[in-house]
Amino acid sequence: DAEITQSPRHKITETGRQVTLACHQTWNHNNMFWYRQDLGHGLRLIHYSYGVHDTNKGEVSDGYSVSRSNTEDLPLTLESAASSQTSVYFCASSESTGNVLTFGAGSRLTVL
Amino acid sequence: GEDVEQSLFLSVREGDSSVINCTYTDSSSTYLYWYKQEPGAGLQLLTYIFSNMDMKQDQRLTVLLNKKDKHLSLRIADTQTGDSAIYFCAERGYNKLIFGAGTRLAVHP
Numbered sequence: 001d002a003e004i005t006q007s008p009r010h011k012i013t014e015t016g017r018q019v020t021l022a023c024h025q026t027w028n029h030n031n032m033f034w035y036r037q038d039l040g041h042g043l044r045l046i047h048y049s050y051g052v053h054d055t056n057k058g059e060v061s062d063g064y065s066v067s068r069s070n071t072e073d074l075p076l077t078l079e080s081a082a083s084s085q086t087s088v089y090f091c092a093s094s095e096s097t098g099n100v101l102t103f104g105a106g107s108r109l110t111v112l
Numbered sequence: 113g114e115d116v117e118q119s120l121f122l123s124v125r126e127g128d129s130s131v132i133n134c135t136y137t138d139s140s141s142t143y144l145y146w147y148k149q150e151p152g153a154g155l156q157l158l159t160y161i162f163s164n165m166d167m168k169q170d171q172r173l174t175v176l177l178n179k180k181d182k183h184l185s186l187r188i189a190d191t192q193t194g195d196s197a198i199y200f201c202a203e204r205g206y207n208k209l210i211f212g213a214g215t216r217l218a219v220h221p
Contacts, residue, residue: 040120041213042200042211042212042213043214044211058208090154090155092155099204100145101155101157101209102157103154103155103156104154105154106153
């Protein structure tokens with residue numbers, strides 16, 4: 001069965017360190033998204049991609065970067081982790097029409 | 113701009129109906145969605161409605177759309193303890209979804 005997997009599921013890191021969260025999907029979806037979920041804010045869009053080598057900034061992109069070298073993967077990198085980036089991160093993907101998003105199980109990141 | 117708002121908490125008795133409400137701002141949204149998130153899990157699509165529809169029913173779920181007021185609701189009939197979760201309303205912006213903050217539904221005996 002097709003799926004979307006995130007790793008690691010839990011990570012604790014220190015302020016200033018670089019962190020990469022992986023997202024891998026086998027749906028062959030063109031569109032991929034990264035959201036963060038915080039209490040009281042719901043899901044906020046960080047970055048998204050409509051295909052290989054395409055990346056776009058979402059509403060909360062500062063301090064994050066993504067790259068899309070193939071269809072299956074969209075890793076999210078925190079260049080220098082900050083305590084404000086403690087959150088649960090969700091990756092999602094959709095077909096080109098973008099009508100339905102399929103979500104991963106989430107990665108909980110704690111920055112000390 | 114695009115914005116989706118929903119109340120943060122709803123408590124219901126087991127067996128009663130639950131109604132979760134949502135308002136959105138983008139009148140050009142073509143699809144509106146309800147997602148469910150159980151503890152420690154990702155979001156799962158519950159149902160969605162196309163903007164030219166007023167109502168959609170799927171077993172215990174009824175979605176009502178009032179385009180004039182930009183109001184979307186999700187009714188869960190005969191609410192069970194397994195329905196306890198966070199429910200997210202979302203509207204489709206330009207090729208991406210805009211989510212509300214989520215409504216936490218608590219079902220008590």
